[in-house]
Amino acid sequence: MIFQHPDRFRMVILCLSKAWGGLEQVAANDAVALTQAGIACRVLCIKDSPIHRYLLSRGPVSCETLSQPPRNFLDFKMRALIKKWAAQGVTLLHTHQTSYLGSLTPWLWFQPKLALVVSRHIMNNHNKRGIFHSIIYRRVDALIVMSEALRKNVLATHRIRERHVRVVRLGLDFTQFNATRVHRKSRRSEWGAEEDTVVIGLVGRIDPAKGQGTFLRSAARLVHDFPQKKLLFVLVGEETVGAESDYLASLRELLRVYDLERKVIFTGFIQDIPEVMAALDILVMPSRQEAFGMVAIEAMAMETPVIISSAGSAREIVGNEEYGLLVRPEDAFDLYQKLRRMIEGPQERQEMGKQARLFVTRAYDVQARLQKTLEIYEKLLRLRR
Helix, strand or coil: CCCCCCCCCEEEECCCCCCHHHHHHHHHHHHHHHHCCCCCEEEEEECCCCHHHHHHHHCCCCCEECCCCCCCCCCCHHHHHHHHHHHHHCCEEEEECHHHHHHCCHCCCCCCCEEEEEECCCCCCCCCCHHHHHHHHHHEEEEECCCEEHHHHHHHHHHCCCEEEECCCCCEECCCCHHCCCCEEEEEEEECCCCCCCEEEECCCCCHHHHHHHHHHHHHHHHCCCCCCCCCEEEECECCCCCCCCHHHHHHHHHHCCEEEEEEEEECCCCCHHHHHHHHEEECCCCCCCCCHHHHHHHHHHHEEEEECCCCCCHHHCCCCCCCCCEEECCEEEEEEHHHHHHHHHHHHHHHHHHHHHHHHHHHHHHHHHHHHHHHHHHHHHCCC
């Protein structure tokens, strides 16, 4: 369902983050898809942030910028923006960060025709059923999550009507994520991997929650147990902008301690994710907790077998392990065992990769995501008229 008169519908997507991870990429790609569908969509973001630079490079999406993120509660700059947007005919706001609801909802009570949609990207470990959060979420028209596991988490920790929490699966463009259109050898050659090298990768920002330390400890044991096997371990990603942690330095120290300098590559950020996934033989995602593994379905779309943390929505992604393997979070020995199985079973890797692609093309199509999102928007706009 595409709007009959998309030119009459104006919306703002809010993503006020300085990072460039799954949340920011989803917000950016949704904005691009909505704009291409003819929706008058603009994005409020931080000036010169990764999402701002990305959207400028994509062309048609309009951006409105702030120099600094707003306060988490009663931010008067947000009040001025909301009044301006309402006067300009904006009818829907969609924020990808729940942390700013305290600066949105107080002013939206004075704008009854302006619908508010919230996307929640991470699991909540706090009780948000108190009076303060109840008042905030009472002004939310729809809360969108990407999996059933995250929906259950939201309903258990928030005082919000069940019908307001909607599952909209993430989506990929399978013309872009298509192994037949990507040359895997060029990236492997850049990394120094030969044809018979087993390349095992972890893609994600450098952060303790992503499990890079667990990955390297598993790598050390695999290198010890397979001295004749050509193994290469690749970490794709960079630290969050402005991070004060010395986590990357501690990972480099692990390389020295385990004598892995010639077996591990830190690539930094790489834009071409389909090429990265095609170059890998196995993708691992040993995160402490993930609401949803976008990286996993990107790998699966490229027929690369995955080993992912059993936390969060993992079973919705790999089923009964016919589309990928599960590993206990932060368990280096369990990851070692699953990797050993994959290294010793090239035929299993190949078959699992093919089945994984078939599954994700059915379940995670970008056009299906756009369709369902627009259906939610249209229903809310009818209710807010």
